[in-house]
Amino acid sequence: MLDYEGDTHIYLQIADILRDRVSGLAAGHPIPSEAEIQEEFGVARTTARRAVHVLREEGLVYTVQGEGAFVGPPSEAPRKKRKVPFYQQIATDLAGQIKAGKYAPRRPIPGETALVKQYGVARETVRRAMALLREQGWIYTVAQRGSYVSQQESWPDE
Numbered sequence: 709m710l711d712y713e714g715d716t717h718i719y720l721q722i723a724d725i726l727r728d729r730v731s732g733l734a735a736g737h738p739i740p741s742e743a744e745i746q747e748e749f750g751v752a753r754t755t756a757r758r759a760v761h762v763l764r765e766e767g768l769v770y771t772v773q774g775e776g777a778f779v780g781p782p783s784e785a786p787r788k789k790r791k792v793p794f795y796q797q798i799a800t801d802l803a804g805q806i807k808a809g810k811y812a813p814r815r816p817i818p819g820e821t822a823l824v825k826q827y828g829v830a831r832e833t834v835r836r837a838m839a840l841l842r843e844q845g846w847i848y849t850v851a852q853r854g855s856y857v858s859q860q861e862s863w864p865d866e
Contacts, residue, residue, distance in 0.1 A: 710722070710749060718749075718751060718755055719751075719755045719756075719758035719759045719762065720759075720762065722745065722749055722751070722755065722756070722759035723758075723759040723760075723762035723763055726739065726740075726745075726759060726760070726763060727763060727766075727768060730763070730768055730769060730779050733779045734779065735778075735779055735780030735781075736778050736779065736780060737778065737779045738776050738777070738778055738779075739760070739763075739769055739776070739777045739778065739779060741776055741777075741828050741829060741830070742756040742757050742760065742830060743756075743824055743825065743828045743829060743830070744828055745759060745760070747825070753831075760777050763777075764777070767781055768780070770782045774793055774794060774795065774830075774832075774833060774836075775793070775794065794827070794829055794833050794837075795829075795833050795834075795836035795837040795840065796837070796840065798823070798827055798829070798833065798834065798837035799837040799838075799840040799841050799844075799846075802817065802837065802841060802846070803841065803844070803846050806846055806847075806857050806863075807863075811857045812857060813857045813858065813859050813860055814856055814857065814859070815856060815857055816853075816854050816855065816856050816857075817847060817854075817855050817856065817857060819854055819855075820834050820835065820838070823837070823838075838855055841855075842855075844864045845858055845862040845863055845864055846858055846862075846863060846864070848862075
């Protein structure tokens with residue numbers, strides 16, 4: 709339980725909780741994402757990021773951009789590389805949903821915030837997925853409005 713009235717910063721309290729959790733995990737094991745920490749503790753993304761940063765500075769975890777944080781120092785943790793980066797997995801999933809008719813042409817797809825929550829990834833990961841979908845022709849973005857499914861003739865040939 710977090711002590712909001714106490715003299716210890718919330719991010720340090722979360723770091724203590726996470727430190728206890730990772731102590732029993734093998735090197736290379738993933739730790740919760742910033743989005744998962746944010747949701748579990750009801751804190752801002754910055755607070756979650758600072759908690760992970762504390763553990764990284766202590767050498768208990770290391771991060772890999774676009775993949776997350778893992779237990780142990782990188783030299784001791786043979787981590788299996790993901791065959792496909794998260795942003796590509798998200799783009800493939802969304803393209804599949806578009807093909808299946810879940811999202812109709814000229815209709816919006818979920819926004820960044822909803823996708824961050826749905827996939828449990830950083831906002832930048834979602835942005836890269838959206839950029840890939842735009843590049844491939846699945847979606848287009850209207851400033852100040854959001855992203856929409858392209859007309860079917862714009863979809864890539866498979």
